[in-house]
Amino acid sequence: MSHISPVLWQFLAKWLQHCPLFPPEASTIAPQMDALFFFLVLISLVGLTLVVLLVVAFSVLYSKNRHPKAVQIEGSTLLEATWTIIPLGLFLVAFVWGALIYFRVYTPPPNAMNIYVVGKQWMWKVEHPGGQHEIDELHVPVGRAVQLTLISQDVFHSFSIPAFRVKREAIPGRYTSVWFEATKPGTYNLFCTQYCGTGHSTMIGHVVVMKSGAYRKWLASSTSGMSLAQDGERLFASLSCNACHNTRPNARGPNLVGVYGSQLTLDDGQTVTADAAYLRQAILDPSQNATEGYAAIMPTYQGQISEGGVVELIEYIRNLTTGYRLQETLNTTQLPPVNESKTAAPAPGAQTEVNP
Numbered sequence: 177m178s179h180i181s182p183v184l185w186q187f188l189a190k191w192l193q194h195c196p197l198f199p200p201e202a203s204t205i206a207p208q209m210d211a212l213f214f215f216l217v218l219i220s221l222v223g224l225t226l227v228v229l230l231v232v233a234f235s236v237l238y239s240k241n242r243h244p245k246a247v248q249i250e251g252s253t254l255l256e257a258t259w260t261i262i263p264l265g266l267f268l269v270a271f272v273w274g275a276l277i278y279f280r281v282y283t284p285p286p287n288a289m290n291i292y293v294v295g296k297q298w299m300w301k302v303e304h305p306g307g308q309h310e311i312d313e314l315h316v317p318v319g320r321a322v323q324l325t326l327i328s329q330d331v332f333h334s335f336s337i338p339a340f341r342v343k344r345e346a347i348p349g350r351y352t353s354v355w356f357e358a359t360k361p362g363t364y365n366l367f368c369t370q371y372c373g374t375g376h377s378t379m380i381g382h383v384v385v386m387k388s389g390a391y392r393k394w395l396a397s398s399t400s401g402m403s404l405a406q407d408g409e410r411l412f413a414s415l416s417c418n419a420c421h422n423t424r425p426n427a428r429g430p431n432l433v434g435v436y437g438s439q440l441t442l443d444d445g446q447t448v449t450a451d452a453a454y455l456r457q458a459i460l461d462p463s464q465n466a467t468e469g470y471a472a473i474m475p476t477y478q479g480q481i482s483e484g485g486v487v488e489l490i491e492y493i494r495n496l497t498t499g500y501r502l503q504e505t506l507n508t509t510q511l512p513p514v515n516e517s518k519t520a521a522p523a524p525g526a527q528t529e530v531n532p
């Protein structure tokens with residue numbers, strides 16, 4: 177935060193690292209969050225000091241000894257305007273500053289790699305696009321924008337990585353998302369920060385931030401041999417979805433190839449974008465949104481497919497480009513394309529990576 181005095185900032189950052197009360201700053205957003213946090217702490221301290229000093233000063237200056245007779249004061253417009261305008265200004269600064277950070281936190285960059293996280297009593301299940309499954313662990317590369325798509329299989333949970341200053345609810349029945357870009361390799365804590373039953377306190381884990389070479393190795397060594405989409409392809413066949421969704425001309429269900437991200441017209445005339453949330457709803461509760469031109473014959477799969485399974489089906493549908501066979505073959509060592517402009521000019525102070 178260069179607009180704060182750099183010396184003061186250095187001092188604060190040093191102090192933070194040696195104070196075990198404070199988690200390390202390990203993501204791009206962390207220093208920005210902390211700057212706002214310290215601003216709030218600072219103005220609170222200034223306000224508190226001012227009030228305490230005035231209370232003490234007034235109780236001495238206007239004590240009964242000095243002023244045995246009470247005097248009625250009718251007020252001062254100048255004084256009232258001052259103590260209205262200054263706090264108003266401070267609150268507006270906090271509001272605008274907070275709003276800017278809020279939008280940054282909840283707007284993932286378009287090139288972010290997506291990882292699914294399913295919360296359930298009492299664990300975090302992580303599903304990587306390459307088919308790597310983890311429980312209470314999350315491996316991510318350093319210096320890459322990572323978007324998490326969260327959902328809960330039972331009750332409300334809240335996914336929190338203090339070192340990255342990110343936290344987001346995992347809600348039953350709805351996808352939420354959060355993103356971060358880790359800046360320092362290492363192992364960080366991962367918590368559920370919403371009381372979710374007896375085992376809540378055990379719903380903790382680790383985020384492992386790795387350099388890209390190590391990350392590639394990890395991806396290759398923890399693969400199950402099938403990508404998430406390929407898992408979905410299997411599930412699609414074993415649930416007999418292909419009895420209705422297929423390429424035959426008289427297929428009873430709509431063609432799912434290329435449906436992801438497209439605009440669909442429902443039989444009540446509404447148009448919707450077929451994003452992950454819509455597809456999930458279409459699979460679990462088809463009667464809610466029948467597509468125009470099709471009979472509502474699709475059975476409900478509510479309670480028959482786990483959230484992990486739904487994620488696999490969505491990834492499968494998302495990857496269908498030409499037919500119901502997945503085009504791509506599993507390449508576990510493949511990372512999403514690097515943002516070129518970013519690699520060309522690393523942000524000052526950002527860790528640059530050397531690819532092996």
Ligand code: HEC
Pocket residue numbers: 412415416417418419420421428429430431432435440455458459462463465466467470471472473474475477489493
């Ligand atoms: C009995 C036939 C049938 C089966 C089995 C079936 N579907 Fe459907 N599906 C339909 C029909 C008909 C629609 C369109 C009407 C609607 O939305 O209810 C549809 C709509 C959908 C949609 C919404 C996309 C769109 O263009 O409307 C998705 C996604 C979908 N099905 C996925 C699946 C999956 C995944 C399975 C297996 C778990 C499955 N379906 C099993 C008949 C079926």
Ligand SMILES: [Cu+2]
Pocket residue numbers: 295298332333334368369370371372376379
């Ligand atoms: Cu929980």
